[in-house]
Amino acid sequence: MTGYFLQAFIYLVAAVIAVPLAKRFGLGSVLGYLIAGVVIGPVVGLVGDETNVIQHFAEFGVVMMLFVVGLELEPKMLWAMRHRLMGLGGLQVGLTTIAVMAIALWFSIQWSIALTIGLVFALSSTAIVLQTFNEKGLGKTEGGRNAFSVLLFQDIAVIPMLAFIPLLALPELIDKAQLAVGEAAEHHEEISLVAGLPGWAYGLVITAAIAMVVVGGHYLSRPLFRFVASSGLREIFTATALMLVIGIAALMSLVGLSPALGTFLAGVVLANSEFRHELESNIDPFKGLLLGLFFITVGAGIDFGILAQDLGLILGLTLGLMLLKALVLLLLAVVFKIRHSDKWLFALSLAQAGEFGFVLLSFTVQNHVIPMEMAQVLSLVVALSMFLTPGLFILFDKVIVPRYRQGSHQREADVIDEQGTVIIAGVGRFGQIVNRMLTANGVKTVVLDHQVSQVDILRSINVKSYFGDATRPDLLHTAGIEEASLLVVAMDNPESTTELVKYVKQTYPRVKVLARAFDRGHAYILHSAGADHIQKETFHSSIELGVDALKCLGFHPFQVEQQKNTFKRIELRSSKILYQAWCDDSSGERFDNNYRKLFIELEETIKAAMLKDRSDKHATSERGWTPPPKGYDEVLDHDDAQRADNDANG
Known part of the structure; x- marks a missing residue:
């Protein structure tokens, strides 16, 4: 037990130190997490073999993230983006797979391995991209919306990839695995509801699982949340939110589907729920912590031994992959008319491999599609491309965006033909x-x-x-x-x-x-x-809103008009005194103790003036008003009491 506490402490200390420093230097939280992982893993060696186990646990942060993303999308909004989802996302995955496969074939790699590598590298990092979009407020831009469409299609595409990859198994790798592992028969397999089912039954089970998520989310979630909310215990609502996400993820895993896709679908179903914001606020802390942990494990999982042996090859593959994906994305940006800085945001944000690449590579090794040695190198390429992605966002912020802003200002001014x-x-x-x-x-x-x-x-x-x-x-x-x-x-x-x-x-x-x-x-x-x-x-609009507030509280309009004019008169008169105090301040702060003292005195003056009876002194703007009748306050209090009695008696 002590070992778990120590490991948790190490991860948390690394995050607490590295992330604020990265944010302060404008590097973003994702790069801070990645650097923290590199330091405590390959550099210092404080964490070791347990990193891969923790990474599988931390990947649940991606599942939670897609659930929260789904909560932000109403079904009609998702339907409206279907063309970008299928067209842009489908072309990105298809063209990238073909391009990577063609290059691999050119290097005399077997076609089945080349195709598998293409599928793995076609995916991008949903976790890094959406986290950075949220931090920098880029999700609502044209480039951000198109990037999200592609990421969503990629997450959906993982399902047919998992079904297709085992068909590419190499006979020689299967034989080698059977000879090397004599106890393979005792190997523990994950629980599955669809193992050994015929194709038609498999389809029915998947359909039933998806229907359960949709129907249950629409009809059963509201009564459940109302029941839990009636307890008044926030921690139980948090437990219910976690139960919902974990249960859907488990269901999707049992039927061989992507947990992330299942929770995303549940989020979309619940997007119109009155409990949406409460769900999001309860899930968000867990999502952020697990995503941070996932990024740390990516950095800690970089094997510097293998990297040192094939440094040139791995760096060349990483940079070549990112350049290739960026070119494909720029081509699609032109075709789909994504213009200006948005096309660069679209291309640079998706130019890396993604976290599902680790899942697919592990899956390919288990199913004897790619040799273990090659999979280790490819995993490093995936990790390094993710590590370099925050640098692309910095390039976008510091170089590309200012250039486009400068270009817009350099446009020739219009010819002014009148005065x-x-x-x-x-x-x-x-x-x-x-x-x-x-x-x-x-x-x-x-x-x-x-x-x-x-x-x-x-x-x-x-x-x-x-x-x-x-x-x-x-x-x-x-x-x-x-x-x-x-x-x-x-x-x-x-x-x-x-x-x-x-x-x-x-x-x-x-x-x-x-x-x-x-x-x-x-x-x-x-x-x-x-x-x-x-x-x-905001001065006059704020005063007018204050006037409306007083009227809503039962103050007579004549009295409110008096109070408004009193406030404006004292504010105007006192502003000259405050301005002089501001000018006299030599500290450089402009708001010294003397100024603050005068401002407090102004507030006291306004309060005292508001309490005075000015019924015999009407300003010019007030002479068209009818003063309140004598005893207006008593009548108002009596009316309020009468309404309260009526409400109490039904």
Whole structure:
């Protein structure tokens, strides 16, 4: 027992140290886990032969991951992606298998072995790719969605591969195994419900198992979860979620299907369940821990002895495989019109071999399809390709994405063929409303935005706008900044906003500048830069929502209007004092103890003002309101009490 505790402690220590360091250096958690495995395995030797056993256990993290992925997919969404699933995924597996097989045949490898290698290398790593997509928020991109379609098809394709590979067994390997292992008859086999069944019976059993998952998930899961939830014990709900996943995985294994596919199907069935989020939150910690453990075992399982003997061959095979798969994927990206940086994300994310490659290679050795020595080399190729994959994501983030962003900014700015009274820089969700308000009142505007897609959207609804960076002096000149009365700065970048305000107030001091601030601190910066009028983007909408909240709580609309005006008046008056405190701070932090003290005093002033009775002092905006009748609060309390009595009496 002590040995298990020590091994668990070693794995956890390695993860706790390596993963945060990898994240800090921008390498991603997957590479951190892989490095941790290499250190505690081949480098230091703290773990040894038990790694393969732990890896089989940790592969259950992939099963859980696909269950969680299924929970995110409604059946209609899965049906909508059927063309990419079958077309893109099918072509990727088929073309990669053929390409790898052709190269293997060129090196005089027997056709059955060449075909098997092609099938193994056609698969990619679902665990690494989806984990990285989740961390980097790439799953919703065009490249991410297409990559997921391919991964899903690959996971499904494992089933026919497992059925087909035994047919490729080599007679000489079978004879050799029978001679080498005299006790083979006593060899323990996994429990199976389909062993020895004829083909028609096998098909019926598989159909029944899938039907059980679908029907049970749809009709039986809800009563079960309601019963468990009624206990109020979170740990029992967690146990139920684990029971569901483990039970489905066991059922799929008993009938010779992929556990990952079965749990994915169950997740899709439960995607519309009201318990979906609770299931996901309970499974997610186990999934993350087991996936991390799986990645560590991949790193720890790299045999540096075999790697050192055939270093050139293994590195050449690994890099050649990744290049070949990337080329096939780029070709498919062109055919399926995956453009720009998405095609590179699609190609680079799937350019490795996958965790199911270990399963298939072990399966091929057991079924005498590939010699043990070759399988060991191929396993190293699979492991190294997975190890190098985080580097491809870093290449995508640091090189490819900036190049495409730079390319979009280098597009020639539109020729501005008119001028107006007001120039609006930035027409996102904020600037659009300003522009609509002005043009509705007959004010001529010139609209600029640096996002091509935003300009195209505005043009599609007949709002004339121009693509260009408003911080460029030549573009401002063409837009008529010398003759304009106002410049409205509504850009979505605080630094660019400040830069533009400074330039215009220094160069064209006559032009009034109205700027959007992102928060109080940014408002102070814009004030010091010379902006004439500043609006914090959420200030007024937040006040209006507070007004609605007070009305919903039973406050009279007249009183609410008073409180709103009081809040705005004190906030405006105090903002000048707070701005001066902000300017006087020499610590560089801008929000020192003096500022914080003044801010607390502001809050106390607002509270005191709200408690005052202002019924005899109406602001101009309040004179159209009818004050609440005398005793309004008592009437409101009586009505609330009456409603409570009515509810109690049914």
